[in-house]
Amino acid sequence: MDNKLMLMIPGPTPVPEKVLLAMAQHPIGHRSGDFSKIMAAVTAGLKWLFQTQNDVLILAASGTGAVEAGIINFLSPGDRVLVGNNGKFGERWAKVCAAYGMQVEQITAEWGKALDPEAFRDRLEADTQKQIKAVIVTHSETSTGVLNDLETINRYVKAHEKALIIVDSVTSLGAANVPVDQWGLDVVASGSQKGFMLPPGLGFVAVSPKAWEAYATATCPRFYLDLGKYRKDAAKNTTPFTPPVNMFFGLQVAMEMMQAEGLENIFNRHRRHTEATRAAMKAIGLPLFAPDTNASPAITSVAPVGVDAEQIRSVMKKRYDIALAGGQDHLKGQIFRVGHLGFVCDRDILSAVSALEATLQELGFEHTAPGAGVAAAARVLATA
């Protein structure tokens, strides 16, 4: 039905009407006191959300631009980096490092499995010469719905003492607990169209004092993505290049809404939605692609057997006006992904699960107990 789309993909995610209307205001000049006030407010909001006193810088860029900035500002060509790769995004950061001439060593896991923290420990402990300059980890691997054990991996990075920990937190910030200061995460990057309840267009990078020390000697060439420029101007509540002011209007409202809800409630909501979605898939008999122990609070990937993933997506879209994500690269046609990230309420989960059960019925999928998925989800939502 025209204009009735419900987004359940891992980004863009649904945006509150209040945020959309804030973005529809006439732009203001970015070199004005009015803009600086907004910049101060949203920066304070972001620091709250990132749980940090570090700088949190705002770029006009997608999440990839933000993560690239988080890598190239603190490293030099030839530097040895250890990259965790268990999906499309881990793979992407290895490519970014290679594009800048770094020596890339990867710790891999099959797509759908979590990175093994012990593999990081082994490699870091073996590096007695302290040649590894950074460890790059994708926290929530959007392509598979796996949440890597960042806390444990980071502990091993801290034990190494020298290496920076650089985190792709694109789909974990605002969904999972990422206590930047408590864990001592050096660089944490994310994007607006994820847990931030905004359309795409802004990238965020939190930078620790230790990372700024590395910045001083890092030689990867950069200009638009040069975070030192953003830091210098952020101190005056301004930006080095024209910021997307309308996105800032939206960000201010979104930060207010998130602060009103509270961090614990936000994380709890994502946890409940993840558990409800997973319980529903189990009750329906659709295999989950990521293990329970490492389930992303942002995305649930499902690898259906006996029914085609793309057909499910097609019926969900055409009949029920729900957009699900497909598999990427070699997973295309193998999985579908349900986003439950950002501005998602309990009703949305029931809508998605009930539409999925109806879709399976239409596709003739042998479903032992129709309605069992909705019932399982409802049980979690009512009690979790």
Added chain:
Amino acid sequence: MDNKLMLMIPGPTPVPEKVLLAMAQHPIGHRSGDFSKIMAAVTAGLKWLFQTQNDVLILAASGTGAVEAGIINFLSPGDRVLVGNNGKFGERWAKVCAAYGMQVEQITAEWGKALDPEAFRDRLEADTQKQIKAVIVTHSETSTGVLNDLETINRYVKAHEKALIIVDSVTSLGAANVPVDQWGLDVVASGSQKGFMLPPGLGFVAVSPKAWEAYATATCPRFYLDLGKYRKDAAKNTTPFTPPVNMFFGLQVAMEMMQAEGLENIFNRHRRHTEATRAAMKAIGLPLFAPDTNASPAITSVAPVGVDAEQIRSVMKKRYDIALAGGQDHLKGQIFRVGHLGFVCDRDILSAVSALEATLQELGFEHTAPGAGVAAAARVLATA
């Protein structure tokens, strides 16, 4: 007065309500047929506006990101480049080239004066070894309101045969005639918050076949700004990284509005507004900073004598709710800049001029004939 601001700065520029409301729609998935249709439509619109059959690629970035992409994708560290520098933006592109290790040679002019095309000819003709890989020119120098003679400079670049012509067209596209194919411009970059009648957040880069040949061997590192990735995906009406879908909604409406107005009418409107603004300043007795022969159709810079530029801006903002731009760097306090770029109608010019005359009155500026500025502007608007 709250919420009553009128933007007359060179970006962000005013945005039509239709565009703002289009941007306030719920996002859609960017890997969808619906998004691809929008991408196809806006790409066709941009090609029309750039007057080109070349690729026109769309980035989530400010104008600086787009120009940087237009430089680093076609050049390598060590390459010799000739950069025109007669203002803050020309200076910036020299810095970008230096950041990537290029050998930068500059042709300069005092801020407020135009670049001398003959200086380019001399340098290019002397380069018999064809070592100059690119000439980088800022068409409309936003910091001063000077329109450089791109057509003539480009003719000398064409005579060189080897060098690429890379154009910062950030405040000239959609205001001045920039016939990309007719002139054979290799790389032309711009930004959404300028002549495109949109908020900031999108950058555009048009790339010629000759530039793509250079791309094949260019070695500046890049990933997010790698235009080859955008080109490959644009062929399938998609993008390599999540695009700001709401900005695309707005871009589609803006392109429709511009196409309905027509290129000639758009350029003519900007020319009339420029002439009216300049006639008003002359009648008031405020010295223009850029010469008539090289007046930007986007920005008029004024260097007041006997009255403080920042005081003028302050009263214009506080009493009349009109935002003017100040001078940048060493011109701060020396000039103010009136933007008449993008979604600006005749009434806006009269509003700005009449408010300026009232402001001067309030500031005690000796004005021989109050009202003469408005009368002069009106005369141009009625007859030009």
